[in-house]
Amino acid sequence: MPFQVESMDSSWRQRVDRGRITAELQTILGKGALLHHEVDLLVYEADALVTEKSRPDWVALPATTAEVAEVVKLCDREGIPFVPRGAGTGLSGGCMAEAGGVLLSTARMDALLDVDAVNRVAVVQPGLVNLWLSRATTPQGLYYAPDPASQQACTLGGNVATNAGGPHCLKYGVTTNHVLGVVLVTPDGQVMQIGGRTLDSPGYDLLGLVVGSEGTFGVITEIVVRLLPAPETVRTMLAVFDHLDDASRTVSAIIAAGILPAALEMLDRLTIQAVEPYANVGLPLDADAALLIELDGPLAGIDSAAARIRGIAAAHDAREVRDAKDEAERALLWKARKSAFGAYGRLASGTHVMDGVVPRTKILEALRRIAAIADKHGLRVANVFHAGDGNLHPNILFDAENPDEHRRALAASHEILEMCIEVGGAISGEHGVGLEKRDFMPRLFAEADLELMNRVRMVFNPRGLCNPGKVFPNGRGCGEISHHFAAEGAWI
Numbered sequence: 001m002p003f004q005v006e007s008m009d010s011s012w013r014q015r016v017d018r019g020r021i022t023a024e025l026q027t028i029l030g031k032g033a034l035l036h037h038e039v040d041l042l043v044y045e046a047d048a049l050v051t052e053k054s055r056p057d058w059v060a061l062p063a064t065t066a067e068v069a070e071v072v073k074l075c076d077r078e079g080i081p082f083v084p085r086g087a088g089t090g091l092s093g094g095c096m097a098e099a100g101g102v103l104l105s106t107a108r109m110d111a112l113l114d115v116d117a118v119n120r121v122a123v124v125q126p127g128l129v130n131l132w133l134s135r136a137t138t139p140q141g142l143y144y145a146p147d148p149a150s151q152q153a154c155t156l157g158g159n160v161a162t163n164a165g166g167p168h169c170l171k172y173g174v175t176t177n178h179v180l181g182v183v184l185v186t187p188d189g190q191v192m193q194i195g196g197r198t199l200d201s202p203g204y205d206l207l208g209l210v211v212g213s214e215g216t217f218g219v220i221t222e223i224v225v226r227l228l229p230a231p232e233t234v235r236t237m238l239a240v241f242d243h244l245d246d247a248s249r250t251v252s253a254i255i256a257a258g259i260l261p262a263a264l265e266m267l268d269r270l271t272i273q274a275v276e277p278y279a280n281v282g283l284p285l286d287a288d289a290a291l292l293i294e295l296d297g298p299l300a301g302i303d304s305a306a307a308r309i310r311g312i313a314a315a316h317d318a319r320e321v322r323d324a325k326d327e328a329e330r331a332l333l334w335k336a337r338k339s340a341f342g343a344y345g346r347l348a349s350g351t352h353v354m355d356g357v358v359p360r361t362k363i364l365e366a367l368r369r370i371a372a373i374a375d376k377h378g379l380r381v382a383n384v385f386h387a388g389d390g391n392l393h394p395n396i397l398f399d400a401e402n403p404d405e406h407r408r409a410l411a412a413s414h415e416i417l418e419m420c421i422e423v424g425g426a427i428s429g430e431h432g433v434g435l436e437k438r439d440f441m442p443r444l445f446a447e448a449d450l451e452l453m454n455r456v457r458m459v460f461n462p463r464g465l466c467n468p469g470k471v472f473p474n475g476r477g478c479g480e481i482s483h484h485f486a487a488e489g490a491w492i
């Protein structure tokens, strides 16, 4: 029997006195920090994976760790599911309250608590927006490196929970490389300090477990992050190609030459056609692909690295390679790249934003196979992605009003994930598993691997009340309960 765990359903509602819980939550949270009317809850029924929806029963907006702990204790006592939520920009349904219950929003916990410029460390509340941290530390010559394309909206709590990546993670590493400690409210309401302000702490690496646990280990209420000194200089280049294959080969050739750009992003033809009319950065609409390449570091050496990149791109028949002439042009190029998902709205009413990862040397094969899969289903797919680390984002365009097209888009997305696994990659490079990809986990992991992961989760979240139904394949509807844990009365 394949590994499956049963997802909690909403039957808990039958044994809970709704009015009493509302009153208790109101007492804990104070005035204006609890939403429970149907119309207010509508906003919280989905994250950026808008095809999956489920409404929570309450949205709690705590302001402190103590309030989070009180809400969690109430949920634990009453057997009510609860789901941590940052900005809701997740693309895997990770903060969707599938079984209802309390959505614990960190929107009010957005303070920058401390900046220690000498030790290059900041302490933040989880609801702080990613970009705000770098903006706030710019005067000290510091910044926070992981920069998801959603950084204008997504929160550091969500970033830690999903181990978010971003364009500059090619050189600097993903979120886990920049987190030193967290305060975690465990699913029984205990407050734990994990890690701290130093680079390492003795004992098991619990911090490593919590980062990327997708809200299934508890609620993160404080985060200690590393800050980096702003680079002395930054060079941003745009290389335009008539053939996608040439752009893909250029990516591998740059890395093979021993150059490590800060970012190496690819936009394909459809993406160019979506973003250019909006961003006006001079991307030729008839080009097949563009590479956005950024170098940073000491002034010495940057010119020669840029010249080498120009040479490599020319050797792969780049039509044009140009440098951003000033900070304004650089910002515009990044705006174009980071607005791509939204810009697809110009091309189709529905976009299925995908996330998969393949070995860098397989990008070319993967792109060809993605195009073939899309063709087979009579759909268009636009690609914009972190090419330098093989993290693909094939975005399937469809007519949102047409159920058959939507069905085909989902079928195509499944085939694309299968393909990522076949070429030696994985089903997520950064967006996480959430509920979107949970049924793909057995394709990637052996049963024993999943059992072990599930056991780890049970240590943190033994009753399964915290973000139920995420990450693990879902047996709901099949009547199959997790081998060992259902007997103990645990919901997964």
Ligand SMILES: Cc1cc2nc3c(=O)[nH]c(=O)nc-3n(C[C@H](O)[C@H](O)[C@H](O)COP(=O)(O)OP(=O)(O)OC[C@H]3O[C@@H](n4cnc5c(N)ncnc54)[C@H](O)[C@@H]3O)c2cc1C
Pocket: 047, 048, 083, 084, 085, 086, 087, 088, 089, 090, 091, 094, 095, 106, 126, 147, 148, 149, 150, 153, 154, 155, 156, 157, 158, 159, 160, 161, 162, 163, 164, 165, 166, 167, 214, 215, 216, 218, 219, 220, 221, 338, 341, 342, 430, 431, 467
């Ligand atoms: C336009 C766009 C571009 C994107 N680009 C990138 C990208 O480049 N790289 C990337 O990695 N992702 C990207 N994403 C996906 C998304 O922005 C990230 O996954 C981000 O980290 C989610 O942060 P959030 O605050 O919105 O979290 P949410 O969506 O609210 O939650 C995400 C997950 O984190 C959990 N969670 C949130 N806060 C907490 C907390 N305090 N404690 C415990 N668990 C918590 C939730 O339960 C959920 O499982 C993009 C999304 C969009 C819409």
